Amino acid sequence: MSASNGTSANRFLIWGGKGWVAGHLKELLEKQGKEVSSTTVRMEDVAGVAKVLDEIKPTHVLNAAGCTGRPNVDWCEDNKEQTVRSNVIGTLTLADQCAQRGIHCTIFATGCIYQYDEKHPMGGAGFKEEDAPNFVGSFYSMTKGHVEPILASYNNVLILRLRMPVSDDLHPRNFVTKISKYDRVVDIPNSNTILHDLLPGSILLAEHNNTGVYNFTNPGAISHNEVLALFKEIVRPNYTWKNFSLEEQSKVIKAGRSNCKLDTDKLVSKLKEYNYEVPEVHDAYRQCFERMKAAGVQ
Structure with missing residues (x-):
């Protein structure tokens, strides 16, 4: 009956x-034959959270809620109270209610709390889990960077830092869908999370009751141009795009955008213990676009 062996x-x-991510998680767990429920109760509603936890009695909560803004993080700049309510108060409330009941809580968080600096230049070392956040260019990232160390103090909490998540379809939330629709894109290497590769790893980490912080991306970094070139090569041969600089980008967005590479050594070595491997980001994108093409996505 041990909860640590995937029974x-x-x-x-x-x-x-x-x-979006919640839907992918539910589909994955159902395919694996796991017992799974989902809820839309607001995380900041303490009584509502307690009621759901006591009714369903989960062994594992997967928190894929939170506030990223629509259509993007610029929304958070104009809706700060709502952003705090969701990303700070809500996330802490759910983690705390789980802790009081001995329930493992996995939080799908963000790695958009860093930006390249002297110690972590483009093409150099990635940010490790213990590195202090250095990006506060958006209110969204500021809330996430502040709440993470508080969440990490709970011994029932697993924090997975996603970046620029990508699915095998062109869902509106898919990073590829977003950048393919922009008039212009910046060309900077970044860590990315291909959901097909990483979400099975999240289930393994949760089932083995791992806690603490993990950078949750494919190894390596890939530039927007490299992503779009692969997209053009495999999925949409007639696709074209233009670039612009960070300075030009800053004139058309309210909030700054995080650009960074995350170090994935901790994640890769832990998942290897469970015989699970995460492909390097360039290989992962090629495989992702091949799956898209095979599914008839254009």
Whole structure:
């Protein structure tokens, strides 16, 4: 009956039930034959959270809720109270309510709390899990960077830092969908999270009751131009795009954007213990676009 060996004793509850990542998680768990429920109860609603936890009695909560803004993080600049309510108060409330009941809580967080600096230049070393956040260019990132060390103090919490997540379809939330629709894109290497490769790893980490912080991206960094060149080569041969500089970009966005590479050594070595490997980001994108093409995506 041990919850650490992936037996049917596990009962998963996904927070953020109608969300994009939540939907992928639910589909994955169902395919694996796991017991899974989802909820759309607001995380900051203490009584509502307690009621759902006591009714469903999960062994594992997967928190894929939170506030990223629509259509992007610029929204958070104009809706700061709502952003705090969700990303700070809500996330802490859910983690705390889980802790009081001995429930493991996985938080799908963000790695958009860093920007390249002298110690971590483009093409150089990535940011490790213990590095202090150095990017406060957006209110969204500021809230995420502040709440993470508080969450990490809970011994039931696993924090997974995603960046620029990508699915095998052209869903509006997909990073590729977003940049393919921009008039112009900046060409800077970044860590990316290909959901097909990483989400199975999140289930493994949760089932083995891992806690603490993990950079949750494919190894390496890939530039926007490299992504779009692969997209053009494999999925949409007639696709074209233009670049612009960070200075030019700053004139058309309210909030700054994080650009960084995350170090994935901790994640890769931990998942290897469970015989699970995460492909390097360039290989992962090629495989992702091949899956898109095979599914008829254009």
